Amino acid sequence: MINTLPAVIAFDADDTLWPNEPYFRDAEKEIIKLLERYYRGDNLLEHLYQQEIKNLHIFGYGAKGFSLSMIESVIELSEGMVNGAEIQKIIDLGKSIMTYPINLIEGVHETLEELKDYPLMLITKGDLFDQESKIARSGLGDYFQAVEIVSEKNDETYLRLLQRYNIKPENFWMIGNSLKSDVLPIDRIGGTGVHIPFESTWQHETVSEDHAAEHNYHELQSIRELPMLIEKHIA
Amino acid sequence: MINTLPAVIAFDADDTLWPNEPYFRDAEKEIIKLLERYYRGDNLLEHLYQQEIKNLHIFGYGAKGFSLSMIESVIELSEGMVNGAEIQKIIDLGKSIMTYPINLIEGVHETLEELKDYPLMLITKGDLFDQESKIARSGLGDYFQAVEIVSEKNDETYLRLLQRYNIKPENFWMIGNSLKSDVLPIDRIGGTGVHIPFESTWQHETVSEDHAAEHNYHELQSIRELPMLIEKHIA
Numbered sequence: 013m014i015n016t017l018p019a020v021i022a023f024d025a026d027d028t029l030w031p032n033e034p035y036f037r038d039a040e041k042e043i044i045k046l047l048e049r050y051y052r053g054d055n056l057l058e059h060l061y062q063q064e065i066k067n068l069h070i071f072g073y074g075a076k077g078f079s080l081s082m083i084e085s086v087i088e089l090s091e092g093m094v095n096g097a098e099i100q101k102i103i104d105l106g107k108s109i110m111t112y113p114i115n116l117i118e119g120v121h122e123t124l125e126e127l128k129d130y131p132l133m134l135i136t137k138g139d140l141f142d143q144e145s146k147i148a149r150s151g152l153g154d155y156f157q158a159v160e161i162v163s164e165k166n167d168e169t170y171l172r173l174l175q176r177y178n179i180k181p182e183n184f185w186m187i188g189n190s191l192k193s194d195v196l197p198i199d200r201i202g203g204t205g206v207h208i209p210f211e212s213t214w215q216h217e218t219v220s221e222d223h224a225a226e227h228n229y230h231e232l233q234s235i236r237e238l239p240m241l242i243e244k245h246i247a
Numbered sequence: 248m249i250n251t252l253p254a255v256i257a258f259d260a261d262d263t264l265w266p267n268e269p270y271f272r273d274a275e276k277e278i279i280k281l282l283e284r285y286y287r288g289d290n291l292l293e294h295l296y297q298q299e300i301k302n303l304h305i306f307g308y309g310a311k312g313f314s315l316s317m318i319e320s321v322i323e324l325s326e327g328m329v330n331g332a333e334i335q336k337i338i339d340l341g342k343s344i345m346t347y348p349i350n351l352i353e354g355v356h357e358t359l360e361e362l363k364d365y366p367l368m369l370i371t372k373g374d375l376f377d378q379e380s381k382i383a384r385s386g387l388g389d390y391f392q393a394v395e396i397v398s399e400k401n402d403e404t405y406l407r408l409l410q411r412y413n414i415k416p417e418n419f420w421m422i423g424n425s426l427k428s429d430v431l432p433i434d435r436i437g438g439t440g441v442h443i444p445f446e447s448t449w450q451h452e453t454v455s456e457d458h459a460a461e462h463n464y465h466e467l468q469s470i471r472e473l474p475m476l477i478e479k480h481i482a
Contacts, residue, residue, distance in 0.1 A: 072375065072377070076306060076374075080338055087334060091331075096327030099318060100319065139307070140307065141306065141398045163376045
């Protein structure tokens with residue numbers, strides 16, 4: 013059924029349908045406050061980021077790995093002086109990232125409603141359980157004929173998914189806030205990527221302007237503009 | 248292609264193809280040793296288990312949630328006295344569970360080789376990234392036409408997978424060490440479950456004998472007996 017229509021429209025979830033990145037950044041701010049007792053150096057944010065990247069090959073993306081990395085950073089930067097209550101505070105910050113109420117980004121609900129006659133997919137990366145929980149909390153699950161939670165979003169991942177669902181690349185649209193994960197790979201495999209920037213982008217997801225300029229994709233200011241863009245290119 | 252043969256054979260991974268549970272139990276022993284400085288009460292293992300279960304609705308299954316729960320337990324039971332080096336030790340134990348070398352259970356490789364003309368699947372629950380990493384480290388990935396990592400293994404999960412792959416329940420075999428997750432749901436949805444007990448079973452995965460007795464399933468001592476069982480029932 014999914015390939016009888018001329019376009020399959022896939023959406024990223026975090027920071028495309030609902031805000032997510034701000035919860036991580038707010039948690040980092042709290043952690044930095046907590047660290048001020050122990051560590052006077054510069055570039056605390058950079059320290060936290062480097063620890064996360066160092067652990068990525070063991071933990072993958074998501075709030076649980078983030079929490080563990082933050083704990084490691086705080087132990088290291090406090091030279092082991094951090095106390096139990098402070099570690100518990102970091103775990104609680106992690107839990108709050110895993111349970112926050114989902115508030116849809118402006119225009120999301122109306123746009124999905126407008127596009128609901130197309131086969132819609134959700135493709136998101138991160139912790140399996142956490143992503144499923146967010147989708148359930150969002151109340152949007154029924155809009156999507158397929159939900160795919162993946163550990164990495166690269167050309168290979170998308171090609172595997174297109175094969176699984178028997179979708180031709182030229183019929184595949186992917187909409188997301190990350191050029192690196194949602195948009196540029198789609199151009200490389202022959203689909204149509206639509207970039208809708210969000211207010212903040214995780215450092216790991218940024219790409220250079222030169223790199224982006226080598227690719228073709230659409231850029232929208234708001235998801236509200238999506239139905240018109242799709243209509244213009246299809247039918 | 249997957250349903251042109253009379254049987255699709257799906258395997259659980261942890262403690263069915265390779266040992267996993269012993270790494271968690273060994274980590275718990277280390278954590279209990281570490282706690283002895285701070286806590287003299289009984290039932291330490293039960294405390295650790297209860298914390299894990301309490302967090303299951305936020306963390307789901309897997310080594311990252313386990314690590315976070317262990318840290319919480321140790322903070323609580325030490326009344327916040329645990330130090331940074333000890334917390335780091337728990338994180339390192341968690342990391343060792345996420346990176347241990349995969350040693351196949353005796354007979355696994357030969358059995359998969361014997362059964363490779365059937366469509367084989369792998370269905371496992373836990374952390375997405377961690378499970379993918381274990382499958383890659385096992386070197387068994389190529390045996391499986393489909394790999395599904397799920398957040399929970401219940402009747403609903405299996406029915407969804409059978410629908411996705413267009414498999415009739417009567418053609419579906421599932422092989423695993425957990426009666427609760429791998430075997431009893433398969434009987435309930437009309438498939439064939441095969442139980443191969445492993446040396447240890449996580450408390451959360453145990454079922455009462457009475458509950459098990461209400462179901463039909465095969466029980467094998469070793470995965471080596473599987474090809475003969477399947478041959479007896481198919482062909």
